[in-house]
Amino acid sequence: MAEKITPRATDYSQWYIDIVINAKLADYAPVxxxxxxxxxxxxxxxxxxxxxxxxxxxxxHVNAYFPLLIPESFIKKEAEHVEGFSPxxxxxxxxxxxxxxxxxxxxxxxxxxxxAMYKKWIQSYRDLPLLINQWCxxxxxxxxxxxxxxxxxxxxxxxxxxxxxxxxxxxxxLRMMGVYKTFAEQYMAVPVLHGVKTDxxxxxxxxxxxxIEAMMQDRKSLQAGxxxxxxxxxAKAFDVTYQTNxxxxxxxxxxxxxxxxxxxxxxxxxxxxxxxxxxxPRLAPTQVVIVPIFKNETREAVLKFARGxxxxxxxxxxxxxxxxDQATPGWKFSEYELQGIPIRVEVGPRDMEKGQVVAVRRDTxxxxxxxxxEAPQRLPxxxxxxxxxxxxxxxxxxKENTFRTxxxxxxxxxxxxxxxxxxxxxxxxxxxxxxxxxxxxxTIRLIPLEPQDTEGAPCMVCxxxxxxxxxxxxxx
Amino acid sequence: MAEKITPRATDYSQWYIDIVINAKLADYAPVxxxxxxxxxxxxxxxxxxxxxxxxxxxxxHVNAYFPLLIPESFIKKEAEHVEGFSPxxxxxxxxxxxxxxxxxxxxxxxxxxxxAMYKKWIQSYRDLPLLINQWCxxxxxxxxxxxxxxxxxxxxxxxxxxxxxxxxxxxxxLRMMGVYKTFAEQYMAVPVLHGVKTDxxxxxxxxxxxxIEAMMQDRKSLQAGxxxxxxxxxAKAFDVTYQTNxxxxxxxxxxxxxxxxxxxxxxxxxxxxxxxxxxxPRLAPTQVVIVPIFKNETREAVLKFARGxxxxxxxxxxxxxxxxDQATPGWKFSEYELQGIPIRVEVGPRDMEKGQVVAVRRDTxxxxxxxxxEAPQRLPxxxxxxxxxxxxxxxxxxKENTFRTxxxxxxxxxxxxxxxxxxxxxxxxxxxxxxxxxxxxxTIRLIPLEPQDTEGAPCMVCxxxxxxxxxxxxxx
Numbered sequence: 015m016a017e018k019i020t021p022r023a024t025d026y027s028q029w030y031i032d033i034v035i036n037a038k039l040a041d042y043a044p045v046x047x048x049x050x051x052x053x054x055x056x057x058x059x060x061x062x063x064x065x066x067x068x069x070x071x072x073x074x075h076v077n078a079y080f081p082l083l084i085p086e087s088f089i090k091k092e093a094e095h096v097e098g099f100s101p102x103x104x105x106x107x108x109x110x111x112x113x114x115x116x117x118x119x120x121x122x123x124x125x126x127x128x129x130a131m132y133k134k135w136i137q138s139y140r141d142l143p144l145l146i147n148q149w150c151x152x153x154x155x156x157x158x159x160x161x162x163x164x165x166x167x168x169x170x171x172x173x174x175x176x177x178x179x180x181x182x183x184x185x186x187x188l189r190m191m192g193v194y195k196t197f198a199e200q201y202m203a204v205p206v207l208h209g210v211k212t213d214x215x216x217x218x219x220x221x222x223x224x225x226i227e228a229m230m231q232d233r234k235s236l237q238a239g240x241x242x243x244x245x246x247x248x249a250k251a252f253d254v255t256y257q258t259n260x261x262x263x264x265x266x267x268x269x270x271x272x273x274x275x276x277x278x279x280x281x282x283x284x285x286x287x288x289x290x291x292x293x294x295p296r297l298a299p300t301q302v303v304i305v306p307i308f309k310n311e312t313r314e315a316v317l318k319f320a321r322g323x324x325x326x327x328x329x330x331x332x333x334x335x336x337x338x339d340q341a342t343p344g345w346k347f348s349e350y351e352l353q354g355i356p357i358r359v360e361v362g363p364r365d366m367e368k369g370q371v372v373a374v375r376r377d378t379x380x381x382x383x384x385x386x387x388e389a390p391q392r393l394p395x396x397x398x399x400x401x402x403x404x405x406x407x408x409x410x411x412x413k414e415n416t417f418r419t420x421x422x423x424x425x426x427x428x429x430x431x432x433x434x435x436x437x438x439x440x441x442x443x444x445x446x447x448x449x450x451x452x453x454x455x456x457t458i459r460l461i462p463l464e465p466q467d468t469e470g471a472p473c474m475v476c477x478x479x480x481x482x483x484x485x486x487x488x489x490x
Numbered sequence: 491m492a493e494k495i496t497p498r499a500t501d502y503s504q505w506y507i508d509i510v511i512n513a514k515l516a517d518y519a520p521v522x523x524x525x526x527x528x529x530x531x532x533x534x535x536x537x538x539x540x541x542x543x544x545x546x547x548x549x550x551h552v553n554a555y556f557p558l559l560i561p562e563s564f565i566k567k568e569a570e571h572v573e574g575f576s577p578x579x580x581x582x583x584x585x586x587x588x589x590x591x592x593x594x595x596x597x598x599x600x601x602x603x604x605x606a607m608y609k610k611w612i613q614s615y616r617d618l619p620l621l622i623n624q625w626c627x628x629x630x631x632x633x634x635x636x637x638x639x640x641x642x643x644x645x646x647x648x649x650x651x652x653x654x655x656x657x658x659x660x661x662x663x664l665r666m667m668g669v670y671k672t673f674a675e676q677y678m679a680v681p682v683l684h685g686v687k688t689d690x691x692x693x694x695x696x697x698x699x700x701x702i703e704a705m706m707q708d709r710k711s712l713q714a715g716x717x718x719x720x721x722x723x724x725a726k727a728f729d730v731t732y733q734t735n736x737x738x739x740x741x742x743x744x745x746x747x748x749x750x751x752x753x754x755x756x757x758x759x760x761x762x763x764x765x766x767x768x769x770x771p772r773l774a775p776t777q778v779v780i781v782p783i784f785k786n787e788t789r790e791a792v793l794k795f796a797r798g799x800x801x802x803x804x805x806x807x808x809x810x811x812x813x814x815d816q817a818t819p820g821w822k823f824s825e826y827e828l829q830g831i832p833i834r835v836e837v838g839p840r841d842m843e844k845g846q847v848v849a850v851r852r853d854t855x856x857x858x859x860x861x862x863x864e865a866p867q868r869l870p871x872x873x874x875x876x877x878x879x880x881x882x883x884x885x886x887x888x889k890e891n892t893f894r895t896x897x898x899x900x901x902x903x904x905x906x907x908x909x910x911x912x913x914x915x916x917x918x919x920x921x922x923x924x925x926x927x928x929x930x931x932x933t934i935r936l937i938p939l940e941p942q943d944t945e946g947a948p949c950m951v952c953x954x955x956x957x958x959x960x961x962x963x964x965x966x
Contacts, residue, residue, distance in 0.1 A: 041607065041611075043603070044561060044564070045594060048558075048559065049557070050556050051554055051555040053553065055554075056552070056554045057553070059555075060553065076532070077529065077532050077536065078526070078529045078531075079527040079532055079645060080519070080526050081519045081521055081524040081526065081643055082524075082627055083580070083629075083643070085520060100587070101586065102586060104582045104584070104585035104586075104594075105582060105583070105584040105585065106580050106581060106582050106596065107582075108580070108581040108593075109631040110578060110631035111576070111577055111579075117584075118521060120582065127520070131517065131519070131526055135517075153558065153559075157586070167557055
């Protein structure tokens with residue numbers, strides 16, 4: 015119930031955990047750092063999968079499945095890759111009652127096993143591009159974990175594509191960043207910045223990492239999807255060459271891109287409030303809940319009316335009618351607010367007489383009286399309005415909490431109060447970036463792709479000429 | 491191409507592998523016993539998932555996700571369970587650069603981790619029934635593996651339900667066996683027997699295991715789904731009790747049920763032929779492929795005609811138009827036969843003039859000339875006819891290869907030639923069952939649920955009075 019949720023103003027972190035636990039989205043597993051995704055959380059993941067998978071297929075990708083276990087020697091073949099992932103690996107040393115000759119790593123990501131297979135499958139330019147995605151679980155032994163946001167095991171999708179030219183690989187990398195942006199903004203109603211990571215923040219083994227970053231309600235940034243141009247690094251590590259159109263041999267060009275159950279954390283932190291979850295209608299497993307209000311003598315008539323409404327809505331909406339007569343309507347109202355169902359429809363004897371229903375928006379609390387015959391037309395528009403309004407509100411919040419300065423003292427002040435995204439000049443030197451991180455815990459979230467005017471702007475750290483305007487922020 | 495496939499009559503096992511590899515359904519992974527499910531195989535799995543998941547949801551189940559790694563001590567809590575699975579476990583001993591205090595087992599099945607969570611979630615009869623399913627990967631370190639049929643890692647779904655009474659658990663167990671039978675027969679077009687396993691063949695930890703069994707073209711049996719009544723075994727092992735309606739405490743009753751990527755193996759072996767895969771239209775990722783036939787001067791006109799046809803079919807069928815002009819039509823015909831696409835539609839300049847197309851059935855090779863305007867109506871019926879015909883053919887084959895005897899000498903002869911299902915009297919003694927297995931490699935696949943007339947029938951092994959008529963067979 016709502017009273018169990020710590021208000022955001024009191025303790026934002028606790029508020030988040032309270033929502034995850036009380037709305038029964040996830041629970042702590044007996045294994046350290048692992049989570050159980052409960053049915054309500056998984057229903058969200060199913061809708062996220064469905065949305066993303068549709069976008070992947072529209073852009074020509076197909077799904078496949080590669081093994082969970084990767085020979086340890088594979089992980090070591092790409093120098094930066096092994097360095098990046100070694101500290102987080104879980105290792106199978108025994109199987110079938112015997113010690114294995116070579117330890118097997120539980121995949122933290124699948125570049126190495128996939129490129130070992132691509133070596134078998136790619137011979138000629140005719141085999142390219144190869145556009146494969148996989149939905150699976152991965153494991154990264156993290157020290158500090160938080161439900162959905164950072165867990166030892168998580169679910170994700172990882173796309174792995176192979177191309178004949180550097181230009182095609184770059185085009186694919188950018189295309190998939192765009193797909194993630196579309197998904198975040200149009201499905202999740204979460205506005206995102208897109209851009210490129212600095213070298214110190216890029217994927218271990220990538221030439222270049224693009225990302226989308228969203229601002230949460232505590233003004234911290236959350237990386238919601240990454241798309242990597244891997245150049246020929248993995249092709250060289252696994253010796254994957256192809257015969258070009260003009261009979262030469264060249265290494266294949268690669269990309270990879272992923273998004274995970276972390277998106278559920280982003281959804282929660284972008285929209286929810288002190289009463290519980292707030293879900294964008296496009297991803298809400300249930301969009302409308304009908305709560306009938308009756309006494310014993312009106313029970314049958316009201317239920318009949320409510321069932322008629324449900325049947326009228328069912329073809330176009332995901333609707334549930336709560337016929338339970340143990341719980342009170344008031345209890346149900348709080349419960350469905352906690353669960354984040356976008357619209358609650360109340361129907362009582364008086365509404366019935368007037369041929370109307372009351373629709374209550376979860377996001378604003380606004381009550382609207384609707385003639386029952388108009389509900390099948392008007393509720394879908396109301397859902398669209400909620401979807402748009404959540405996006406607009408989040409965008410407004412981000413804009414209000416995005417600042418620009420080239421003054422390091424002001425930068426640290428802004429970071430602490432109010433917090434947010436801070437655009438600031440940066441010379442491009444990793445030392446300046448590292449100093450900011452060490453002193454303020456803020457990192458460069460991304461460098462925007464749009465042409466920038468750096469004329470006259472200094473690096474906010476060293477004062478030398480800025481080569482870019484970077485977006486800094488503290489992040490999840 | 492077709493010429494690479496070993497005929498069934500020459501070597502059935504090799505025929506199967508040739509189809510899996512040449513139709514690009516799966517490939518061998520670098521890790522022993524593991525497979526890569528390639529895009530064409532995974533597209534089949536996606537359709538299987540979609541079909542089964544729909545049936546699970548219709549019967550009130552929801553999906554969730556539980557962790558991959560299970561503390562070793564959990565597996566040991568149910569005596570029969572640990573005995574059954576110990577030899578097949580893969581164990582993570584190191585993670586995050588350190589040796590773990592307790593080794594973690596990669597799930598071979600999830601009863602133990604799920605019942606550890608159910609202990610947290612179930613307090614009262616109001617929390618029951620709990621009807622949860624999960625789609626995931628599992629690992630069983632098998633010595634002898636075969637693509638799809640038996641691999642160290644495989645994908646599956648596992649349902650885990652909790653109930654207030656023994657009767658409800660039994661009802662659920664039977665319901666899910668029914669769901670598997672419906673899926674096998676109506677989606678896969680594979681007729682199955684259903685029944686109960688003997689004690690020696692049941693799931694490790696179950697009170698009773700129900701199953702469906704299908705006959706493959708080599709007359710061997712393939713277990714295609716199992717549904718277990720677990721009684722209170724796991725509730726007792728994990729101390730999961732609930733408060734009953736009348737305020738008493740009782741242990742919860744459990745079921746579990748699963749089906750896996752093995753179903754893809756069953757699909758292949760039930761219907762395919764020496765030219766390649768034959769897929770039931772309901773599960774075929776592509777149902778109709780259009781192959782245009784043209785010369786340079788007719789190319790544009792034929793393609794235009796073919797595109798019109800594709801657009802007319804697309805709303806109701808999964809259709810692909812092959813516009814590639816490098817490969818010859820003949821090459822394409824063989825390729826799509828190999829891939830098992832149920833209907834190939836040929837369109838050439840002469841067909842175009844006559845306003846007709848040629849539709850060729852993959853299962854029978856039958857050619858039908860259709861007025862192009864009628865194709866959107868007639869092709870769907872043709873697909874239905876194929877679906878039905880595959881089922882009927884498989885059912886006829888099973889009937890022709892099902893025998894009845896109570897004579898052990900005749901039994902062994904029939905098993906060797908022609909092979910198949912043999913119904914025979916059995917006294918119920920495990921020793922007689924074990925003797926048959928040792929001497930003939932045949933096992934009791936199931937005991938039918940329907941009331942049986944055992945009057946006067948002897949156990950075919952010991953000659954004592956038969957308590958049941960069991961179905962014997964050699965199996966995958």
